[in-house]
Amino acid sequence: MLIAALVPNTTPSRIGFAVEGDEPTSPGPTIRVRKGATVTLTLVNDTYLPDGRPFGVPHNLAVVADKEVVWTEQVPLWGAHAGGFGDPNISEGERSSVTFVPEDAGTFYYICANVDHVHRGMWGQFTVEE
Numbered sequence: 719m720l721i722a723a724l725v726p727n728t729t730p731s732r733i734g735f736a737v738e739g740d741e742p743t744s745p746g747p748t749i750r751v752r753k754g755a756t757v758t759l760t761l762v763n764d765t766y767l768p769d770g771r772p773f774g775v776p777h778n779l780a781v782v783a784d785k786e787v788v789w790t791e792q793v794p795l796w797g798a799h800a801g802g803f804g805d806p807n808i809s810e811g812e813r814s815s816v817t818f819v820p821e822d823a824g825t826f827y828y829i830c831a832n833v834d835h836v837h838r839g840m841w842g843q844f845t846v847e848e
Contacts, residue, residue: 733839746842753823760815761800763808777830778802785827820846
């Protein structure tokens with residue numbers, strides 16, 4: 719599944735996540751997967767100003783248990799993160815993928831773990847079904 723990050727602060731309606739090709743929403747689209755399935759998420763950083771200039775905001779993508787936890791205390795579940803958490807963030811025009819196997823059923827979140835990005839709308843629900 720491809721997830722595009724679209725967050726220019728100058729265009730609040732574009733803050734959030736989207737499946738590539740769709741308009742971004744906040745929260746982003748719900749992702750549903752099966753427990754034990756191999757999942758690949760790809761983050762495409764599409765943060766440009768309306769006139770096409772780079773906005774200069776790097777992003778990352780991580781699956782976490784609680785989106786409200788302070789970003790410095792976030793721990794990606796199942797090693798599920800693309801950028802951040804010791805790796806370089808993804809600059810505009812770049813993409814990064816992560817492949818992982820969800821080991822627990824439940825409702826989790828995918829987020830951009832950069833400072834204030836969750837509170838600006840960069841999150842979505844990640845549901846793992848039995």
